[in-house]
Amino acid sequence: MSIKIIIISKLEETRLKVAAALESEDIYIAGQFKDGASALSRIESVDPDIVIMMLDTDESDVFATSERIYMNRPSSVVMLITKNMDVDVLQRAMKAGIRHVIPWKRESQYLIENVRTVYNEESSHRDALKGEQSLGHTSKVITVFGSKGGSGKTTIAVNLAVNLAKKKKKVALIDLDLQYGDANIFLNLETNDTLDELIQGYADFDIDTIRNYMKTHSSGVHILIAPKSPEYAEFITREHVEKLINIIRPYYDYLIIDVSASFDDITILAIDSSNLILMVTGLDVSILRNSKISLKVLESIKQISKVKLVINRDSKGSISVSDVEKILQCPIAAVIPSDWKTVGTALNTGIPFVQNVKRTRAGAAIDALTKEVIEFRPVIEKKEEE
Template identity: 30%
Template structure:
């Protein structure tokens, strides 16, 4: 792997150069963008530190380099220009670092990136990321996440279900698990060690399904940043077939980070106008982030006898509803109270069959061309 910089500040820091030397790496200075052509082999991986001359310059550079050099990762440097982390991520930046450089920060980047490339070269799994979200509680989001994850595991797909409702997440309760460690403990170790293993903090539900639980105390959520989620995404890449994020029922930087790293997004809604209106606002946000094409709208507790008609709901949302889930509260209530997913307790029920059928939407199947496959899932949460 080649490590390069177009920021001369890096080559003038002895402590930074010592970090590269410690890991047996050399940091090469690249004076012009055109010089990359001679340095980058098409099959070789590279990392480039790039100091932005203005805000748009860095984002455009990331996009252009990504198109020309697929194996090149760009780390943007805040050098007198404020970098918007979300814009940088959408442009394809690997990370953003600010001046002055800290040796431990650069060392962390070296370790994590080289581990990622090594896993990829060993032919590890191509991880498929899914985010399940909603604009309010009580619409069946966690029920959907838990059963989707369990259905994947029944197909012998390795799954990590991450509880990103960091204040009041209850994925573990829905699966009748008592985790000894959580995402909070991993985050604390990750702040101290670049190589903090996620697997030390998971709870195994079955042979194929692992859970990374929410913190035990709501106040612990305050210490999480989008960078923690970004590191988590990279840390588990290649270790699982599927990673599912069950998010908090609102929009914040943590949820946005999960959304921006997702191959599929499921948005849960219902047939009342306030919920549909809030979902419309949510969808407008996704559209501004160029994430709308990865979205599937899930209409939960669908009923012809109550709530606004389906056509009206689609008109309010401004796009078709992909998934329609009719009322089945008794089955789900029993499933939640027992801590056993309904795809296990009632495998022959229509709700279970339709959930399992949905797995064909995985990995590269176009959301726009797919037909609605779910038709039954009541609200649990």
């Protein structure tokens, strides 16, 4: 499905520049107009997702047109692009019902990402208006764990998060692999606003502060990135992480947590806070042995009932999926094929494979996992009577 767009700008040159910058397979330009008067009937007939307006010469027309769209066509959202981002412009935009004002930049990728982010945010908002979203009481916290390094935890956490966002879920991803977290690499996101910076900068953080430190991926996933270097991990305590999870969880449908391969304090806390633990395992003796030991640990800390297995790198070998089921005696949420080409290319380009236009075997497996996750209903634990 493509994002339908109408462009309005007085200057033909600008209209063409914007249209060219937005050339992408998920974007469809449904029309370009010089002013609101000529655009309104087209907006009426094609019902665009986004109307992009350039604030160039005649300002009054821009705000008047936005107001009409806001009042009469709430399904189309206005995105204002301006070279002068001042308080006056922002105030007038707010009055005209424009929630998205972005500064003009030539780079195509910047524009495309802004368009996708606006589209994703507005889709969730529309669903919420239809009553299809909850206010957070059902939010699910999912830790993707696996006791062997390199088993595919981050690959699965990232692709699951993006796939849930594609299904209009509000998703946060926290990278709690504090020493070597690399989830941002899988999403091609770089920033200095990392988890340790947040914690060092704000002793008493709230959701707004946390959001300032989250990066938004084009899919709509909000991600809190791990420290840039292992020594910064020491600034982050169990208490910090507990507070972080508690603050974030009511604002999202899904909170996906990527962790390291060890049972450290932070991983145990993530596991403890989760409704669902996806334990990544595989089809070789070494990983199965590790998984068996981990399951015993999870049993001893009373977390075993939350565990589902994800068997990664499935290929025809001497150990089969049903052997794993017998050995580990745990329900299986998904089986992901070994698919070096798809998974490796995704990592190298920073584009999660669930965003590939062409359907892949790995993508289909993540689709199945996403379905499992959506259909999963957490067991509500009854508090014991004191």
